[in-house]
Amino acid sequence: MPTTASHSDRVLQVADLVGRPGASRRLALEFATPESLDNELVRLTGPVTLSGVIESVVDGLLVRGELHGRVAADCSRCLEPIEQDLDTDVVELFRDPADVDPDDELEAGYEIVDDRIDLDVLLRDALAPALPYSPLCTPDCKGLCATCGTNLNEGSCDCTETHNDDRWAALEALRLPPEDGAREDVERGGGGR
DSSP, rough: OEEEEEGGGGEOOOOTTTTTTOOEEEEEEEOOOOOOOSSSSSEEEEEEEEEEEEEEEEEEEEEEEEEEEEEEETTTOOOOOEEEEEEEEEEEEEEEGGGSSTTTOOOOTOBBBTTTEOOOOHHHHHHHSOOOOOOSSTTHHHOEEEEEEHHHHHHOOOOOOOOOGGHHHHTTOOOOHHHHHHHHHTTTTTOOO
């Protein structure tokens, strides 16, 4: 069973792993939802769990595992509320800044500081791109009628299929020559003048 972790608990003590390649520790943690990850259509609900392992490797500490959470969203087509699971894999290397070659770049948030690592950036970096960009209640959601707003998944409406926009009415009378006729005119030197 995962242990619940607050923001301060996202900082893990790793003194037993630092500098000991081959050593590892299992992870089963539960975190409060990181702030500012929600968008207009998608919200993380409840805790986020991290199941995996921290492994000591030559270059630092490798965190591998899976993040799991629950997402509440509004369907991007019909706007009905939906809930779905969110699962994403994580693989990140934490390094001691003192051991990093000056020519290498140490990614911010993935440092080992005082034998501790902070998982906050890892959580944000993994969860933000995993949130559904355009959530759907079903893959074949019919959406809303553009005229009356009826949810087309629940039935049809009395609106006509063709929607004429008065701003384009002047173009309805425009008749262009067939594509082949226009080419012949150009080839004869008419050039459409």
